[in-house]
Amino acid sequence: MHRAAPRQRQEHNGEQAVPHRYTDGRVSTQRGGCSNSGSITEEGMHKSSPLNPTLKRSSPNGSTLSRFLFWELYREADMLGVLRREVACQGAHAWGLEQGLRVIASRALSSSAKAMTVRDALNSALDEEMSADPKVFVMGEEVGEYQGAYKITKGLLDKYGPERVLDAPITEAGFAGIGVGAAYYGLRPVIEFMTFNFSMQAIDHIINSAAKSNYMSSGQISVPIVFRGPDGAAAGVGAQHSQCYAAWFGACPGLKVLTPYSSEDARGLLKAAIRDPDPVVFLENELLYGESFPVSAEVLDSSFCLPIGKAKIEREGKDVTITAFSKMVGYALQAGDILAKEGISAEVINLRSIRPLDRAAINASVRKTNRLVTVEEGFPQHGVGAEICASVLEDSFEYLDAAVERISGADVPMPYAANLERMAVPQVEDIVRAAKRTCYRSTALAATA
């Protein structure tokens, strides 16, 4: 069944694949308007893989060796859930297992696959930056003797002493203000909020004392401070402990707002944040702390740093762009796998930076895929997704083949009961459903006759 033109809306009901040439020369072989997800290139795999950030061509044919290495790696990476994702997404389609093995083998030869939890990533980043610059100090509740409420600052008190790792009383307005004042003087504080819900007690200092000072003083008073801590929903902690503040802080000029997902993100972005001369709000996620991700030797190096304001394409795709940050990146990747099985190739963007927002990367992706689904945990109104949708509508309107879609937390305070809580936070099936909507795939029609 041919599609007349990219913009016309037509319902497709899963007919036999027919090649279709779009007006700009793209060719699709898939049913309906979405192209075949099976055409993931080796290059695409490399780009989406955290295992090896540098592109390496595959090694010569050595299927026995490849197979052996594959299973070694698979066992190790299996618990990380990484390889399973990647193998799954090419399993059923154009990829042969051989080709997949060759790629994985080459990666094995070119990098040592070490794994690190997000917690350790943050801890090591703090440790290295404190070691490199004596002006860096940490202040917050339980960061010292308790080793950190979530153990992110474990070992730092023993290593750097009580003058540089300070246990503060439960007085956020007070210690956030003290941190900002110290930053005025030229120190580099890392202020921890036990969760960002408590940052509301200090929000005047974050916005009025920190974010705006460089501008109001015309460059005289800069504020090289980092406010960090877990943000967003945890599990069963109720309404007052579950809010996501990315949208609120992301609105403020003068702040930089970062949202790491993987261990590589955690290390690279926290180091960048501490080195940055401007106030940075660093939004972590409690449920990610224990998750392990592979890290390359480059990531483990003490000079490793990620650029602020640049998103990462976690998974390349052709049919729909899914933007996400923090924990939702994992969900989006899972959704990408499910969509792939149904012939929809999703491109998953890990935003990494809420402010500055990488509009260029988002728009470039949407111009390629023509469809957008934004995912976030926070409240829907005035959320991060709203900004992304607006940006795409403004800059890439002609490229859209479908209305933009937003998946977000529910428009309610977080309930406690597990079934209600599940409904209040995005689930993978929500992302899948929205992506399908952009491809004009109604789930009701997916059932067999």
Add this chain to the structure above:
Amino acid sequence: MAMALTRRNLHLLCPIFSARLLTTASTSPITIETSLPFTAHNIDPPSRSVQTSPQELLSFFRDMALMRRMEIAADSLYKAKLIRGFCHLYDGQEAVAIGMEAAITRKDCIITAYRDHCLFLGRGGTLLEAFAELMGRKDGCSKGKGGSMHFYKKDGGFYGGHGIVGAQIPLGCGLAFAQKYSKDDNVSFMMYGDGAANQGQLFEALNMAALWDLPAILVCENNHYGMGTAEWRAAKSPAYFKRGDYVPGLKVDGMDALAVKQACKFAKEHALKNGPIILEMDTYRYHGHSMSDPGSTYRTRDEISGIRQERDPVERVRKLILAHDIATEKEMKDNEKEVRKEVDEAIAKAKEIPSPDPSELFTNVYVKGLGVEAFGADRKELRAVLP
């Protein structure tokens, strides 16, 4: 002492006459008693006898007269609509700024709220920078982007200039923290009013300052009115110097520059050894809270004129100068005429300075803008790349 005086005077552009008066004035010590004794809380008060010199007294007079003149001129400029928004005037409180400067160095830090014009001057700011900033011109101390409430002079140890009541206290404790961390052997003075004295964050910060022995000096400029609310209507205990509980405090006659100097000197020595201390300066503002407030709906005109007659800080120093034969009546009058002229010239010059260039809308949002785009009201019309 003499070094500090000449440094302060260098930028005041002393015209020839009073420069001569100042430099030829003797630096030989005089001892003067403060008008009132200090009242102490949890500490032994300093002596009422203050060491000063003819030169110091003359510079007190000159600087306070300059501050007074600047604030009165700002009043006129505001009424002429050359100053917009908020304008909080300090006239009546000059002794606090001047006495403090006499006791400290530029390595010590001062941070205050929005009644900051005179403290800025005391820290080495110029009249031209002040007026240009008030009128929103590009050579103002914040390049016209701050306004009345956001004067800064980091190289003079002046950290602003803050609009949110009470925020400056934790910030000041942060400065003290950083001084201690850097082993700088200096102190931070954080100024706040009787209105801010009830703020929770003050007690949060004071607790930490005391826990960590920070060299923090909290200075309550008690002018008895938090905007339109008298202190007895806002505070169950208006004895602000006692509110620190375990933190010692001193109540000082804030209209007496010498008492202020003595108290600040005492406080600095204390804070370097023993951690935070509170100074309550009993002072008064002649103007209302800001230029939008006539200041007479919650105070009687008799009260205002009574203070002006009995306790005016500039008058007190003038009387001291005359009583000790440091200068004649005529010399003092000429001094004042010069001050007036200096202020008028600065205003005239400031009026010539243009507004900031439109490109300045987007500068200094960040130190490191990373090349991101920032948008104006119509993003298709106005965007800029932040360097």
